[in-house]
Amino acid sequence: xxxxxxxxxxxxxxxxxxxxxxxxxxxxxxxxxxxxxxxxxxxxxxxxxxxxxxxxxxxxxxxxxxxxxxxxxxxxxxxxxxxxxxxxx
Amino acid sequence: xxxxxxxxxxxxxxxxxxxxxxxxxxxxxxxxxxxxxxxxxxxxxxxxxxxxxxxxxxxxxxxxxxxxxxxxxxxxxxxxxxxxxxxxxxxxxxxxxxxxxxxxxxxxxxxxxxxxxxxxxxxxxxxxxxxxxxxxxxxxxxxxxxxxxxxxxxxxxxxxxxxxxxxxxxxxxxxxxxxxxxxxxxxxxxxxxxxxxxxxxxxxxxxxxxxxxxxxxxxxxxxxxxxxxxxxxxxxxxxx
Numbered sequence: 001x002x003x004x005x006x007x008x009x010x011x012x013x014x015x016x017x018x019x020x021x022x023x024x025x026x027x028x029x030x031x032x033x034x035x036x037x038x039x040x041x042x043x044x045x046x047x048x049x050x051x052x053x054x055x056x057x058x059x060x061x062x063x064x065x066x067x068x069x070x071x072x073x074x075x076x077x078x079x080x081x082x083x084x085x086x087x088x089x
Numbered sequence: 090x091x092x093x094x095x096x097x098x099x100x101x102x103x104x105x106x107x108x109x110x111x112x113x114x115x116x117x118x119x120x121x122x123x124x125x126x127x128x129x130x131x132x133x134x135x136x137x138x139x140x141x142x143x144x145x146x147x148x149x150x151x152x153x154x155x156x157x158x159x160x161x162x163x164x165x166x167x168x169x170x171x172x173x174x175x176x177x178x179x180x181x182x183x184x185x186x187x188x189x190x191x192x193x194x195x196x197x198x199x200x201x202x203x204x205x206x207x208x209x210x211x212x213x214x215x216x217x218x219x220x221x222x223x224x225x226x227x228x229x230x231x232x233x234x235x236x237x238x239x240x241x242x243x244x245x246x247x248x249x250x251x252x253x254x255x256x257x258x259x260x261x262x263x264x265x266x267x268x269x270x271x272x273x274x275x276x277x278x279x280x281x282x283x284x285x286x287x288x289x290x291x292x293x294x295x296x297x298x299x300x301x302x303x304x305x306x307x308x309x310x311x312x313x314x315x316x317x318x319x320x321x322x323x324x325x326x327x328x329x
């Protein structure tokens with residue numbers, strides 16, 4: 001598994017655990033699947049919870065008001081890219 | 090003095106799920122073993138039920154079947170101690186300088202259950218969340234009676250308590266085990282509840298929480314029961 005793929009898998013596990021998605025597994029979440037609204041169907045409380053889990057797990061800071069934050073949370077692939085970029089910074 | 094009918098009831102505690110279970114328990118009440126068991130709420134969509142604590146699951150499991158087919162059904166939700174496990178989690182995070190979980194925080198408020206009830210049932214009738222002292226049941230019934238008096242054809246009353254975490258053991262001594270009772274109250278005069286004032290001797294206070302004691306009275310066909318809390322004595326009387 002490439003680093004990118006393994007980070008994506010890790011983020012899927014994080015989503016399942018942090019948001020209590022007991023009925024699905026990491027394989028059920030597509031890396032390009034939309035997370036909020038349609039797609040996986042997560043809501044605004046999930047967004048806050050996931051933001052917190054990402055910050056805690058990867059030791060990065062997320063600015064909730066920044067305008068590109070919404071884009072980073074589009075899907076698992078964009079989240080992985082965001083985490084990689086922030087950790088490199 | 091207030092009058093009403095108890096049209097239907099539902100109750101849940103670990104290991105006590107059916108009406109037969111409760112009839113047997115009412116005849117020979119015992120302390121239940123500590124259990125992590127939670128009631129089945131698979132009638133709720135998975136995405137909605139995933140965040141529900143056991144307290145919320147208990148409330149939904151007794152309330153949902155009673156509300157079946159009824160629209161515009163006001164709800165009186167009663168819990169003296171509420172979501173104590175969530176409260177402790179949040180306080181522990183605060184004490185450890187950890188950020189608070191938005192999910193825990195949003196569901197820790199006392200009216201979280203009625204908010205979820207409203208959303209999941211698309212119910213916009215009047216709903217109240219009460220936290221009274223040891224006689225929350227009676228205060229809740231009083232609230233329900235006022236709604237009936239205003240013209241509601243039925244009022245749903247749900248009273249529930251969660252087993253508090255060990256850290257609260259020194260303060261909370263009135264939850265022998267987790268439980269929930271749902272009553273569908275309708276206008277009528279089968280039951281009468283009257284409040285009197287008296288100096289209560291500790292030995293006259295009920296051994297079981299009022300909600301469970303009332304259920305025993307209901308199921309063992311007794312005509313009356315008396316619940317005392319501080320200087321308030323509540324007399325329940327069934328029409329003979």
